[in-house]
Structures are given as C-alpha cells and as structure tokens.
Amino acid sequence: MYPDDIDLEQLEREVPVLSRLRRFADGLELIPWFSRLGEPLSRSTRQLADDYLDRLGFPGTEVAVLPSWDEAAAASETFDWSSPAWEAEELARADLTGRALEAISEEALQLGLSVVSDKAGHAVKSALLDTAALWDMVDEEVHNLSVGSAVQTTHNAALTLLAAAVDPDLDPADHLFALKFRLFEQGRWPVSVIGSSFNIF
Numbered sequence: 426m427y428p429d430d431i432d433l434e435q436l437e438r439e440v441p442v443l444s445r446l447r448r449f450a451d452g453l454e455l456i457p458w459f460s461r462l463g464e465p466l467s468r469s470t471r472q473l474a475d476d477y478l479d480r481l482g483f484p485g486t487e488v489a490v491l492p493s494w495d496e497a498a499a500a501s502e503t504f505d506w507s508s509p510a511w512e513a514e515e516l517a518r519a520d521l522t523g524r525a526l527e528a529i530s531e532e533a534l535q536l537g538l539s540v541v542s543d544k545a546g547h548a549v550k551s552a553l554l555d556t557a558a559l560w561d562m563v564d565e566e567v568h569n570l571s572v573g574s575a576v577q578t579t580h581n582a583a584l585t586l587l588a589a590a591v592d593p594d595l596d597p598a599d600h601l602f603a604l605k606f607r608l609f610e611q612g613r614w615p616v617s618v619i620g621s622s623f624n625i626f
Contacts, residue, residue: 439529442590446537446583450544458552458575461612462560462626463492470611473604477615478623480601481513489622494560497626498567500616501574510618517601518581524588524595534587538580545579546572574616575609582606 466474466488474488491497525534549572557568581602589597597603608615614626 439533442528442587443533443537445586445590446541449583449586450541453541453544453548453579454551456548456552456610457612458549458609459556459571459612459614460552462494462497462556462614463490466490466625467611470608470613473607473611474615474623474625476599477601477604477608478618480599480604481510481618483510483513483618483623486618486623487621489624491616491624491626494562494564494567494626497614497616497624498564498570500619500624500626501570503619508618514581514601518584521581521584521588521600521602524591525584528587528591537587538583541583542576542580545576549575549579571614574614578602578606578609578615 471488475484478484478486478488491500522534529537553568553572557563562568582605585595585597585600585602589595589600605615608625616624616626618624
C-alpha cells in the first residue's frame with residue numbers, strides 16, 4: 426500500500442467524524458447563552474444539574490443558585506483548579522481525547538476542535554454583550570471568565586461527540602460534559618463545584 430493510499434483511507438475515516446463537529450458548531454449561534462442567569466431553577470434544569478453531579482462523581486452535592494454577577498465572579502475566581510471536581514473533569518477529558526484519537530489524527534482533532542471553539546467564542550461573546558447590558562455589568566475580567574467557561578464546556582461537549590463516534594457504547598447525550606453543556610443551553614452559567622455546593626448562575 427502506498428503512502429497516498431494510507432492518507433486517503435485516513436481521510437475517509439475522518440470526514441464523517443468531523444462532519445459531526447461541523448453540524449454541532451453550526452448550531453451554537455442558536456443557543457440562548459446567559460439568558461436565564463440568576464433565575465430560580467426549573468425542575469428540568471435542576472435534574473440536569475443533579476445528573477451532571479452524578480456523572481462527575483459527586484452525587485448529593487447541593488445545587489446553589491447565584492443571584493448576581495458579583496457572586497458568580499467570586500465563585501469562579503475562588504475555584505480551586507486542583508480540586509477533586511476539576512481533576513474528575515480532567516480525567517474525563519483525557520479519556521475522551523484518547524478515544525477520539527482512535528478515529529482521527531491529532532492534527533484533525535485539533536483542527537476540528539479549533540473550529541468549534543472559534544464559533545463558540547463568537548456566539549458566546551455576542552450573547553454576553555446583550556446580557557451584560559441588561560445587567561449593567563461592565564467588568565471585563567468577569568466577561569472573560571464567563572466566556573471562557575462557556576467555550577471550554579463547548580469544547581468538551583464536542584470532544585464527547587468525537588469519542589462517541591468511536592465507541593458505540595458511549596451515549597454522548599448522557600456524558601457529564603454533554604450535561605454541563607445543556608445547562609449553558611438553558612441559559613445558565615454552571616460556575617463551579619466548591620466544597621459541597623454546585624454553584625449555578
């Protein structure tokens with residue numbers, strides 16, 4: 426088999442997988458980012474939060490609604506990046522990355538996720554400008570914290586889709602990253618798990 430044949434076979438494997446990311450990325454502008462901040466949680470949103478905590482390995486953690494940007498920023502800034510919750514997400518991300526690389530090359534993975542992150546960044550920043558104006562929130566650092574959280578969660582949700590293309594036993598809708606992403610889809614900002622509380626704005 427010639428090198429060009431090998432490249433063609435690799436491309437044939439990668440195109441269907443990457444097409445999932447394109448469809449996912451195309452829908453990001455339709456999400457009502459940050460549209461229900463500070464509101465009481467609906468029953469479905471609370472169930473999503475509980476399901477996320479279960480998949481993360483923290484069942485029974487109290488879900489706390491943050492009422493303001495100031496409290497959301499404080500919860501985000503005091504988050505311990507070596508906390509058990511952060512480490513659990515990092516382990517999950519590493520596992521998904523390994524599975525995705527069974528289907529596509531590292532270069533294709535980076536390219537696909539970069540496209541998703543770029544589209545997410547544009548969609549989230551645009552929505553945040555409208556929301557921030559309603560709240561009269563002008564703190565650039567807080568802007569960056571919320572946008573960064575949304576883009577990172579979108580990146581992880583996209584990675585879940587790629588891994589599911591390799592592993593038929595992986596339900597992409599039931600993975601912890603998909604559940605966290607759906608909290609953003611419902612207009613919330615899932616800020617952090619600190620101690621025994623899951624803080625949602």
